[in-house]
Amino acid sequence: MIDISEVVKRTGLAASTIRYYEQIGLIHSPGRHGLKRIFKSNVIEQLDLIKLGQNAGFSLDEISQMFSNSGQAMIDRNKLKDQANKIDEQIRKLTAMRDGLLHAANCPASSHLECPRFQKLLRVNRRLSTEST
Amino acid sequence: MIDISEVVKRTGLAASTIRYYEQIGLIHSPGRHGLKRIFKSNVIEQLDLIKLGQNAGFSLDEISQMFSNSGQAMIDRNKLKDQANKIDEQIRKLTAMRDGLLHAANCPASSHLECPRFQKLLRVNRRLSTEST
DNA sequence: ATACAACTTAAAGTTGACTTGAGGTCAAGG
DNA sequence: CCTTGACCTCAAGTCAACTTTAAGTTGTAT
Numbered sequence: 001m002i003d004i005s006e007v008v009k010r011t012g013l014a015a016s017t018i019r020y021y022e023q024i025g026l027i028h029s030p031g032r033h034g035l036k037r038i039f040k041s042n043v044i045e046q047l048d049l050i051k052l053g054q055n056a057g058f059s060l061d062e063i064s065q066m067f068s069n070s071g072q073a074m075i076d077r078n079k080l081k082d083q084a085n086k087i088d089e090q091i092r093k094l095t096a097m098r099d100g101l102l103h104a105a106n107c108p109a110s111s112h113l114e115c116p117r118f119q120k121l122l123r124v125n126r127r128l129s130t131e132s133t
Numbered sequence: 134m135i136d137i138s139e140v141v142k143r144t145g146l147a148a149s150t151i152r153y154y155e156q157i158g159l160i161h162s163p164g165r166h167g168l169k170r171i172f173k174s175n176v177i178e179q180l181d182l183i184k185l186g187q188n189a190g191f192s193l194d195e196i197s198q199m200f201s202n203s204g205q206a207m208i209d210r211n212k213l214k215d216q217a218n219k220i221d222e223q224i225r226k227l228t229a230m231r232d233g234l235l236h237a238a239n240c241p242a243s244s245h246l247e248c249p250r251f252q253k254l255l256r257v258n259r260r261l262s263t264e265s266t
Numbered sequence: 267a268t269a270c271a272a273c274t275t276a277a278a279g280t281t282g283a284c285t286t287g288a289g290g291t292c293a294a295g296g
Numbered sequence: 297c298c299t300t301g302a303c304c305t306c307a308a309g310t311c312a313a314c315t316t317t318a319a320g321t322t323g324t325a326t
Binding site for chain 3: 003004005015019032034035036037
């Protein structure tokens, strides 16, 4: 069991953020020492996953649906598959972006907007970002 | 020259968004027809580029810095590469996560938390997300 | 035993990125 | 000429994700 300052140290998050996450049910503190929250040390892994999800463009709400309530990770196998598909979709988007960005970084065209390949990327991106996800 | 409804049609953005982008200087309307804004048709590509940047994790502020004073999309190639690398890192993490989820969906362990492979995923992810990026 | 640093709460404030609402203007069609 | 609908403005509202503030409560060290 660790306290909030330990969580701060090991995740780099602000204490207020950790409290906020507990408040919205994203993580769970199994008890108190006096007033002070205590956490299981696996909260570190949970917070890392939350960070990962955020970086990948998922909202806290979506993330909390991945960890159905109270730290019990992901029970429903069909939901798990759905979630994997969502992530897969996100991977495809990010891959298109990365390729486009790398191309843009190397493209000799004076303006990226004039480069046919960059234009194609923009179109693809629009399709991807207006799709129902 | 096109009007705002044409921009709406061709980008899928809300008119209010387009006005907002003009207000913060992200795009430019070269004039009016009466009260009504008119746009050069290349604003469509600019807006696509903005969307791309957003999906790639840039803020509107960062995006507006990519459009140099001349209005031409002058993109800092090193920034693009940096961002591509960040995205690449995310793709790797997400791929690991997706694979972990798919495994979990098929894993016979009664709880995913007890599945050794899933536990390994969590550890791998933790390592990745604390690496210097 | 007391000081105090480190925690706590609840509520309000902030930021980014928009959206909504109320009321105004204008060009085009009947 | 007059209506109409698509545009306009400006201010305020919203939402997510936090942060800040003010006031209160410990556990621990001196």
